Amino acid sequence: MKDLSADVVQTLFRFLRFPCETGIFAMGTPTPESPVLVTCNFDYTVRHLKKYLIDKGINCYLLVVNTNGTNVWCAAAEGIFPTEKVLSHLKLYEVQELVNHKRLILPQLAAAGIKRKVLSEHGWEGRFGPVYFKYLDDFIKGGLEAPTKTMKMLEYGYWERFKMGVSHGMFCTFVCGIPILIFAFHWWWIGILLVWYFALCMQLIEHFIPVHRLVYKGLILAIPLLALLLFFLPANDQYLRSAMGVLALATYIGFDSQGHSHLGQSQRSGRITLTLLATYAIIYVGTFL
Structure with missing residues (x-):
């Protein structure tokens, strides 16, 4: 034991x-x-x-x-x-x-x-x-x-992928937990679920997504969530703020997955991630203006 x-x-x-x-x-x-x-x-x-x-x-x-x-x-x-x-x-x-x-x-x-x-x-x-x-x-x-x-031969089967996803999910929960509480306090549990969705998917199914850079794989995983949001929120400022939150999680967790993979690791991925996060922040602030 x-x-x-x-x-x-x-x-x-x-x-x-x-x-x-x-x-x-x-x-x-x-x-x-x-x-x-x-x-x-x-x-x-x-x-x-x-x-x-x-x-x-x-x-x-x-x-x-x-x-x-x-x-x-x-x-x-x-x-x-x-x-x-x-x-x-x-x-x-x-x-x-x-x-x-x-x-x-x-x-x-x-x-x-x-x-x-x-x-x-x-x-x-x-x-x-x-x-x-x-x-x-x-x-x-x-x-x-x-x-x-x-x-x-280095094996990376689904059991190893799952364990890596669990570890990554735990790490991202600590990193993303405070921003989620600040920007989505009343829906914090949904934010945590989204963290685990991206963390596990980036290990279990990312190899099926036909793009090379991991940050883009994260964004593709966000597409069904953005579509699902339309069933619960009208296409207004509230939707935009929620969408920016989902995209921010997808971008960060996709990028951070580089620490668990040999794919897509480069300085350019870092610049792309910072540019995307800055864009989301500008759009988010703009919804209040």
Whole structure:
């Protein structure tokens, strides 16, 4: 139950950092020939990785590097999981004293931050393992050869999309909650529902929308809502103010979805978003004049 509770909290608030203890951990009964695995100190990852290693009976050393509780992919992209930090942890925990080799199994998604060439200059051989640790057993039994195409493939199924949508919905609720209370106090619950509609749709169905930029996908998701509004509000100033609110949520959440996707990330998206939000604000104020 403790692990389940931690999983729920860390899924809902994935945008926060959840650090765990760093160090070198003996998994099973490792020998000097046992492999050395490297990961970050994101609690969710470490808990599940340790459980997997125990369940599979894999005898190894696990080096947990301090990334302030950030997951592997984000930490590598942010520059807080670099080669230098791996080297410093190898030295700090005297890993070389535990094994008779200098091979490291690195997370595939850390490739943006960890450079094998730099590792080799310091006497260590880094080998990128599979994207998911569910393939680690096969990878190790295969002699640490290059991962197969399946092992290197990043999966993003609907369960992962849903979890990401829940996390994004929680984050956007905090960000958009105050503006919703200020501008739509009597309809705050509808505003929160709209936040979750956009957050979940931007994960679950955005790939079906035939445009590239994520902020535009958010705007397309707003179209059925704007049409629905016409059934409840006359096409007057009240409708315009409500429509601007819906479009503002669609634009912001669509743009913010870049943090969960490789699509549409550019400075131009930021300029487009600011321009659109400024336009909505001008129209909103204009309805009172």
